[in-house]
Amino acid sequence: MTTVANAPHVFTCPWVESPFFRSILRSREGSLDVLQRQLAEHYHEHGYVILDDVLDAASCERIVADVGPLFDPATTEGPRSRYRVQDAWRESAAVARLAADERILSTLRFLYERGPVPFQTLNFLTGTQQMAHADTLHFNCVPSKYLCGVWVALEDIHPDSGPLFYHPGSQRLPEFDPSDCDPRVGSAAEVYDQLVRLVGESFPRVEFTPHRGQALIWAANLWHGGAPIRDAKRTRRAQVTHYYFEDGIYYFPQNSNRALGQFELKDVVEVGTGRHVPHTLNGRALRATSIGNRRSTLSLVEGRSTSSDIPD
Ligand SMILES: O=C(O)CCC(=O)C(=O)O
Numbered sequence: 001m002t003t004v005a006n007a008p009h010v011f012t013c014p015w016v017e018s019p020f021f022r023s024i025l026r027s028r029e030g031s032l033d034v035l036q037r038q039l040a041e042h043y044h045e046h047g048y049v050i051l052d053d054v055l056d057a058a059s060c061e062r063i064v065a066d067v068g069p070l071f072d073p074a075t076t077e078g079p080r081s082r083y084r085v086q087d088a089w090r091e092s093a094a095v096a097r098l099a100a101d102e103r104i105l106s107t108l109r110f111l112y113e114r115g116p117v118p119f120q121t122l123n124f125l126t127g128t129q130q131m132a133h134a135d136t137l138h139f140n141c142v143p144s145k146y147l148c149g150v151w152v153a154l155e156d157i158h159p160d161s162g163p164l165f166y167h168p169g170s171q172r173l174p175e176f177d178p179s180d181c182d183p184r185v186g187s188a189a190e191v192y193d194q195l196v197r198l199v200g201e202s203f204p205r206v207e208f209t210p211h212r213g214q215a216l217i218w219a220a221n222l223w224h225g226g227a228p229i230r231d232a233k234r235t236r237r238a239q240v241t242h243y244y245f246e247d248g249i250y251y252f253p254q255n256s257n258r259a260l261g262q263f264e265l266k267d268v269v270e271v272g273t274g275r276h277v278p279h280t281l282n283g284r285a286l287r288a289t290s291i292g293n294r295r296s297t298l299s300l301v302e303g304r305s306t307s308s309d310i311p312d
Pocket residue numbers: 122124127128129130135149163164165224225226227240
């Protein structure tokens with residue numbers, strides 16, 4: 001039998017998201033320095049942390065120059081529009097370097113204790129004015145919470161440019177999963193509208209107006225969005241990288257049903273290396289069987305079933 005290294009860490013989730021975070025922290029008292037402790041406590045309490053000076057001015061300018069020609073002024077929609085470019089890392093080594101920045105990666109290893117996998121970059125020219133959401137609605141994973149975003153300012157961000165906003169503490173809400181909705185209460189879309197309203201009413205709202213080179217790391221379920229643009233002439237240049245962590249199942253929740261074991265799996269391609277990351281159940285190999293409509297069911301390739309060996 002293997003022994004669990006940190007006894008109080010009983011749930012399979014990042015330790016900074018555990019409901020027993022305080023007792024885990026106590027058990028690690030001697031092994032953390034002051035800054036690590038502050039970082040972990042802040043992430044646990046508020047669902048985000050800010051890192052200063054992640055990127056120097058020359059690297060910011062390199063990214064801005066590389067990405068400039070990739071915006072498509074002819075469209076406001078889609079992966080490459082007049083204000084947003086998805087996966088510019090395929091063309092720009094500087095974009096890929098930021099996604100794999102060692103200071104970001106080592107911070108993520110500390111917070112998540114699994115290998116971080118950057119899987120998507122987004123470069124913005126202006127504000128997005130996106131309504132409040134948690135990224136878990138767009139992509140999610142099993143076990144839950146092994147997902148985060150990192151927002152890096154490529155210029156000083158002005159309050160009138162439509163900055164990123166977030167709702168500290170909202171990461172502790174249950175995740176919204178459309179397939180959990182009770183149709184007798186309302187459609188998933190109706191329930192979701194109510195949730196957006198409640199989150200807005202119930203949590204403080206903070207706007208992020210960083211200096212060039214500052215970064216914000218936010219937890220999978222932290223609600224955030226883009227504030228209204230008050231000055232249309234202002235740019236808001238930034239790079240977001242989304243990260244999964246090794247040993248999970250990665251899927252699109254809007255076409256999946258966890259209770260029924262049906263997933264639209266996401267092909268996770270690691271930024272920079274192009275590696276396809278396998279889906280595993282905490283490291284155990286899985287076989288996917290297509291059931292149509294882009295969905296699959298999953299089974300273990302070998303070994304014991306998933307049934308519990310906990311005595312009745
Ligand atoms: O930058 C923004 O306005 C929002 C970005 C966002 O929601 C994301 O990248 O997940």
